[in-house]
Amino acid sequence: MDQEKVIICKNLTKRFGDFTAVNEISFDITKGEIFGFLGANGAGKTTAMRILCGLSFPTSGEATVAGYDVYKQQEQIKKNIGYMSQKFSLYENLTILENIEFFGGVYGLERKEIKRRTEKLIDTLGLQKEAKKMVGELPLGWKQKLAFSVAIFHQPKIVFLDEPTGGVDPVTRRQFWDMIYEAAASGITIFVTTHYMDEAEYCNRISVMVDGKVEALDSPRNLKEKHQVTTMDEVFYLLARGAKRSDN
Amino acid sequence: MKVLRFILQKEFRQIFRDKSILVMMFAMPMIQLVVLPLAMDFDIKSINLSIVDNDHSSYSQKLVSKISSSGYFNIISVDPNYQQAIKHIEKEEADVVMEIPPNFERNLVRAGKQQLSVYADAINGTKAGIGSGYLNMVIADFNNEVDFNIQKINANNTNQGGAIEIRQRSWFNPLEEYKFNIVPAVLVLLLTLIGGFMTTLNIVREKEIGTIEQINVTPIKKWQFISGKLIPFWIIGMIIFTVGLGVCSFVYDIYPKGSLWLLYAFAFIYLIAVLGLGLLISTYSDNQVQAMFVAFFFMMIFMLMSGFFTATDSMPHWARVFSNLTPVTHFVKVVRMIILKSSGFSDVKMEFLYLIGFAGLLNGWAIWNYKKTS
Ligand SMILES: Nc1ncnc2c1ncn2[C@@H]1O[C@H](COP(=O)(O)OP(=O)(O)O)[C@@H](O)[C@H]1O
Ligand SMILES: [Mg+2]
Numbered sequence: 001m002d003q004e005k006v007i008i009c010k011n012l013t014k015r016f017g018d019f020t021a022v023n024e025i026s027f028d029i030t031k032g033e034i035f036g037f038l039g040a041n042g043a044g045k046t047t048a049m050r051i052l053c054g055l056s057f058p059t060s061g062e063a064t065v066a067g068y069d070v071y072k073q074q075e076q077i078k079k080n081i082g083y084m085s086q087k088f089s090l091y092e093n094l095t096i097l098e099n100i101e102f103f104g105g106v107y108g109l110e111r112k113e114i115k116r117r118t119e120k121l122i123d124t125l126g127l128q129k130e131a132k133k134m135v136g137e138l139p140l141g142w143k144q145k146l147a148f149s150v151a152i153f154h155q156p157k158i159v160f161l162d163e164p165t166g167g168v169d170p171v172t173r174r175q176f177w178d179m180i181y182e183a184a185a186s187g188i189t190i191f192v193t194t195h196y197m198d199e200a201e202y203c204n205r206i207s208v209m210v211d212g213k214v215e216a217l218d219s220p221r222n223l224k225e226k227h228q229v230t231t232m233d234e235v236f237y238l239l240a241r242g243a244k245r246s247d248n
Numbered sequence: 249m250k251v252l253r254f255i256l257q258k259e260f261r262q263i264f265r266d267k268s269i270l271v272m273m274f275a276m277p278m279i280q281l282v283v284l285p286l287a288m289d290f291d292i293k294s295i296n297l298s299i300v301d302n303d304h305s306s307y308s309q310k311l312v313s314k315i316s317s318s319g320y321f322n323i324i325s326v327d328p329n330y331q332q333a334i335k336h337i338e339k340e341e342a343d344v345v346m347e348i349p350p351n352f353e354r355n356l357v358r359a360g361k362q363q364l365s366v367y368a369d370a371i372n373g374t375k376a377g378i379g380s381g382y383l384n385m386v387i388a389d390f391n392n393e394v395d396f397n398i399q400k401i402n403a404n405n406t407n408q409g410g411a412i413e414i415r416q417r418s419w420f421n422p423l424e425e426y427k428f429n430i431v432p433a434v435l436v437l438l439l440t441l442i443g444g445f446m447t448t449l450n451i452v453r454e455k456e457i458g459t460i461e462q463i464n465v466t467p468i469k470k471w472q473f474i475s476g477k478l479i480p481f482w483i484i485g486m487i488i489f490t491v492g493l494g495v496c497s498f499v500y501d502i503y504p505k506g507s508l509w510l511l512y513a514f515a516f517i518y519l520i521a522v523l524g525l526g527l528l529i530s531t532y533s534d535n536q537v538q539a540m541f542v543a544f545f546f547m548m549i550f551m552l553m554s555g556f557f558t559a560t561d562s563m564p565h566w567a568r569v570f571s572n573l574t575p576v577t578h579f580v581k582v583v584r585m586i587i588l589k590s591s592g593f594s595d596v597k598m599e600f601l602y603l604i605g606f607a608g609l610l611n612g613w614a615i616w617n618y619k620k621t622s
Contacts, residue, residue, distance in 0.1 A: 053465050056622055074621045079467040089462040093265055094258065105254025106466045 004031040006158055006189050007052065012061035012070075014047050021047040023212035024061065029191065031157075034184050036203030037193040040240055044212040045193040046086055049160050052191070053083050066157050079107075082151035082159040082188075086166070088143055090150060092136030096127060099135055100150060107154035121149055141172035145179065152183050159183065161192040165199065177202050197233040206232075208239050215239045251468065255476030263480055273446065277438040277488050281495045284434050295379035297321045298333040298342040305353035307394065314390050315346075320382045337369045344368050344379040356394060431500050432583045435492045439515065440550060440576055442485045443522030444529075444543050447477055451530035452539040464620045474615055478523050485519040486512075496587075505590035511583070514596075517603045518579045524610030525575075531617040550576040575606040 007029040014022040022044040029035045039045045050056040052065050054074030063070045066080035090099045097118065104114040122131050125145060130138065135146065144164055152159050161180075165173045177199065184190050192203070200206050200220055207217040216223055216239055223235050264270060297315070301308050316323050324342055327333040336342035347365040355362040366383055368376035454460040463473060493511075496502040504511055525546065533539035553567065554576035563571060571577045578599040585591035593600070 054621055055461065055465055075467055078465055081465075083462070083465040085458065085461050085465075087458040087461075089458045091258070091262070091459055092457075093262055098258065098261060102254055102258040103462075103466070105257075106251060106463075106468050108251060108467070 005029065006031050006067075007035075007063070007065050007191065009052070009063040010061055012048065012051065012063050013059050014044075014051060014056070015059045020212055022051070022058075025207075025209070025212075025214045026061075027207055027214065027217055029158075029189060031189055032184060032187055033205060034180065034190040034192065034203045036200050036206035037191060037209065038195065038197075038200055038206055038236065039193070039209030040195065040243055043209040043243070045209055046162055048209075049162055049191070049193060052077075053081060053160055054078050080157045082154065082156040084147050084151040084159070084161045084164055086162040086193075088147060090135050090143070090147055093134060095132050095134055096122075096138075096146060097131050099146070100153060103150050104153055109154060117153060121153070125149065141168050141176075144168055145172070145176060148176065148179060152188060155186075156188065158189040158191060161190065163193055163195070165194065165196065173199070197231065197236055200232040200236075208236060210240050210243050252472050252475055255468070255472060256479060259476050259480045263484075269446075273442060273484060274488065274491070277442070277492060278495060280438065281431070281434050281492055282499060284430065295321050295344060295375065295382065296324045296336075296342045297379070297383070298325045298327055298336045298345045299323060300327050300330055300333045300345065300347040302329075302350040303348050303352035307353040307356060308348045311348065311387070311390050315383070315386050318382070318386045320386075321379070334367065337367065340369075342369070343376040344383060346383060428502060428588055429584065431496055431502055432587045433580055435489065435496065436518075436554075436576065436580050436583055437551065438492055439485055439489055439519055439579075440522050440547065442488055443481065443519050444526050444547055445540075446481050446484075447523050447526035448530045448533070448539045448543050449536055450481075451477055451527065452533050452536050455530075455533075456535055468620075470615055470618055470620065474527060474611075474618065477527065478520070478611075481523055481526075482519050485523075486515060489515045489519075502587060504587045506586035506592065507590075510593055510596070511586045514579065514582050514586070514600065514603065517600070517607055518575060521575045521603055521607040521610055524607055524614055527614035528610055528617065531614055531619075550574050553577065554580050572602075575603055578602045 005028045007027075009028070010026050011024040012022060012026070013020065013024050025044075025048060027035075037045050037049070047056070051058045051070055052063060054065075054070060054077040058070060065077045068074075068076040068080070070077065091102070094102065100118050100121065101114055104117070105111075109117075122128055125142075127142070127146075130142070135143065138146065148159075148161065148164060151161070165176050168176065173196070180190055180192070180202075192199075194200065203220065205217065205219050206223070207214045208223075209215065216235070218226070220232055220235075224230060224232065227235050227238050229235055229238070299312055299315075301312065312323070312326075315321055325333070325336060327336075330345070330347055333342070333345045333347070337345060345367040347367070349363065349365070352362055352364075364387065366380050368380045451460075454463070489512075493504070526543065529539055529542050529546070533542060553563075553571040553574055582591075582596045582599045585596060
């Protein structure tokens with residue numbers, strides 16, 4: 001059972017007009033894995049992730065998530081995943097408790113169960129004092145931690161994190177990764193995009209995306225060995241130096 | 249249903265948290281309902297009138313003095329003939345011309361019947377319309393007095409009383425005060441604005457902020473999301489409608505003559521129809537500016553085509569067809585019919601079906617066009 005594939009992706013492609021944002025990417029992801037999805041800005045990470053989350057139709061290729069097809073069974077997929085988008089998207093004019101309650105409810109949890117889990121979560125995050133504050137008033141680091149906690153609140157099989165630590169200070173990033181490890185230990189598969197190379201080291205396996213294509217896919221250690229360098233930064237530089245696309 | 253309850257809870261929290269919107273939703277309608285018709289009233293008090301008196305009798309004198317003492321008219325000239333009087337309308341000095349024919353008094357006493365002509369300026373039609381409406385009332389009043397006198401004179405005659413018949417050239421809503429028409433229409437306008445704008449902006453704001461993405465990635469059903477957006481504004485709309493009816497009776501003494509239940513049944517369906525329109529617009533817009541623009545466009549068309557400002561009867565055929573295609577037309581008509589004329593369900597059955605059709609069509613289209621996967 002350990003080898004159960006929760007995401008299978010074959011030649012997945014997305015075009016906007018005649019621009020190919022995601023170009024025939026293929027990979028399998030195993031249950032419980034922390035899979036790092038690396039790439040420069042504009043490489044196509046968000047686009048690929050939105051397809052896997054059932055938010056966007058692919059142009060061609062195949063993919064299943066939690067055993068469900070990304071063309072036809074998006075609503076089934078959605079029952080089994082959590083998603084933390086690149087842009088913060090909890091309700092800023094609701095309190096922490098209200099946000100948790102709402103999203104828990106939308107995923108079909110019972111009120112009692114929501115209450116139980118919320119108490120535990122607030123405790124773990126140490127947010128007792130802030131629980132009734134509007135989410136908009138929280139500092140960015142806490143917002144991101146909260147968004148992640150909400151994304152896994154209903155205990156999905158897979159959680160998709162799109163640059164979850166963007167703009168966050170190093171200490172909070174570290175704490176964030178502790179939370180990711182904890183989630184992975186509880187059996188949730190993690191699919192995370194980042195462009196911080198030190199974070200790549202925390203992943204079991206990573207793929208490096210350049211101009212819509214997956215250029216490399218392996219464990220961080222194997223990739224470093226293969227390119228005969230000591231850091232992921234250097235691996236990334238070697239792979240991405242030919243990139244034409246950049247949003248910046 | 250359980251999920252829907254969570255969604256409604258969240259929507260209500262957000263709506264009631266935004267105090268400025270809340271004030272706008274409740275205070276603005278009331279202000280409109282009080283101010284708009286009063287502003288119209290101001291116009292009524294300064295109607296410029298030219299009179300052609302071809303009779304110069306004591307009755308015609310009495311009529312003129314009654315008109316001038318009514319407080320609504322400014323008698324700007326008394327002309328010897330129609331041609332001169334109508335010049336005042338052409339020069340925009342007068343809004344209404346009233347012509348008293350020769351032998352006015354004699355005919356009135358002898359035959360008990362006499363025609364009067366009222367000419368209204370069709371360019372400033374509304375003001376002239378209100379003016380001739382008031383003129384009608386003053387004349388009707390005068391009529392009663394004359395009637396009484398004539399009955400005395402002809403005491404041994406038959407029961408035939410004197411009556412002045414007014415011939416109208418350009419007319420809109422005879423015998424009814426303007427407020428009776430405008431107040432129910434303002435009420436409809438309010439519901440339309442609340443329904444049309446509030447939902448649209450609410451959903452499009454979620455698109456702009458990006459929270460809709462977080463919604464779309466949940467297993468929420470389309471109907472749940474849309475009901476969550478519809479129901480709160482639907483309830484608010486019904487409350488505003490109720491308060492509006494209250495204002496109608498307290499401020500204007502307008503009480504619905506027909507069944508209150510029927511009125512509410514219509515408001516119920518009508519709101520669903522306009523909310524559906526709002527939803528539909530939101531599914532096609534990416535940001536609030538776009539949504540506002542489109543919603544405003546439809547509101548303008550609705551208001552202009554619905555018989556709110558112009559009588560639909562005086563529209564050309566194509567415009568009437570078009571007018572019938574807007575839900576507002578039917579609702580304005582029904583509200584006036586129920587409030588002013590106590591029409592029953594059988595009189596407004598067709599309108600009821602129309603509105604149900606609109607509600608179904610617009611909401612169905614909105615749900616169809618709302619895509620959780622793009
Ligand atoms: N809806 C869209 N229409 C057209 N182009 C798009 C759309 N979404 C993304 N793109 C383009 O696709 C490319 C990949 O974008 P994205 O997946 O957001 O990159 P990343 O997340 O890796 O930074 C970018 O060049 C972006 O401009
Ligand atoms: Mg991105």
